[in-house]
Amino acid sequence: MCEIDQKLPRAVEVACPVDSLEQTLTCTIACIQEIFRINPAFTMTLTRKVTAQREMTIDGHFVPSGTTIFSSNHVMHHDPAIWGPTHDVYDPDRFLGPNAESCKRNLAPFSMVHRMCIGRNMAMINILKVVTTVLKCSKLESTNPKEKMRTVSVGNSEKEGPLVVRVRRRNLTGKPGA
Numbered sequence: 324m325c326e327i328d329q330k331l332p333r334a335v336e337v338a339c340p341v342d343s344l345e346q347t348l349t350c351t352i353a354c355i356q357e358i359f360r361i362n363p364a365f366t367m368t369l370t371r372k373v374t375a376q377r378e379m380t381i382d383g384h385f386v387p388s389g390t391t392i393f394s395s396n397h398v399m400h401h402d403p404a405i406w407g408p409t410h411d412v413y414d415p416d417r418f419l420g421p422n423a424e425s426c427k428r429n430l431a432p433f434s435m436v437h438r439m440c441i442g443r444n445m446a447m448i449n450i451l452k453v454v455t456t457v458l459k460c461s462k463l464e465s466t467n468p469k470e471k472m473r474t475v476s477v478g479n480s481e482k483e484g485p486l487v488v489r490v491r492r493r494n495l496t497g498k499p500g501a
């Protein structure tokens with residue numbers, strides 16, 4: 324919140340302009356990356372078929388031609404060998420600290436290499452514009468702050484049950500009572 328208040332223009336009548344938002348809002352980006360890590364939007368497996376030219380040995384296991392293999396974002400993003408024992412804890416600082424580069428390399432919410440999501444830049448721009456505009460203009464409060472958030476996989480990662488929030492418009496004019 325502080326970062327958005329300090330670094331973006333005060334009065335927001337339309338959505339915040341996107342120019343250099345990614346460079347300016349490093350904390351906000353780290354929060355988004357950590358959300359993508361802990362609850363990847365895509366939880367369905369991404370399958371590939373091994374071709375005769377690309378037979379390979381993975382971790383000592385020979386994978387013959389014709390085999391269908393897949394990776395799971397959730398498994399990758401919760402591997403204690405990469406993320407440590409706190410892989411289940413929401414901690415955006417991992418994307419800002421000394422291991423940030425390694426964390427970013429192991430984050431794959433849009434998949435990787437030649438079949439990765441072609442809409443990733445459009446998605447990021449939209450997420451940034453919506454998140455910054457909503458947080459700049461409104462104060463959101465859970466009606467049940469003690470509620471434990473649990474997500475379930477339905478192909479996408481979805482919150483279990485409803486999320487009821489109270490939304491208040493923020494005073495952006497600087498004038499009391501406005």
Ligand code: HEM
Nearest residue numbers: 364365369432433434435437438439440441442443445446
């Ligand atoms: C948060 C939003 C999004 C997420 C998390 C996401 C994630 C993904 C993932 C994981 C894949 C599978 C890649 C693979 O099989 O390796 C994919 C594919 C794809 N995405 Fe997205 N996506 C998002 C938004 C979008 C948007 C906004 C568009 C279009 C404007 C888009 C268009 C596509 C297309 C066309 C593919 C198929 C690419 C191919 O098979 O070559 N996505 N996306």
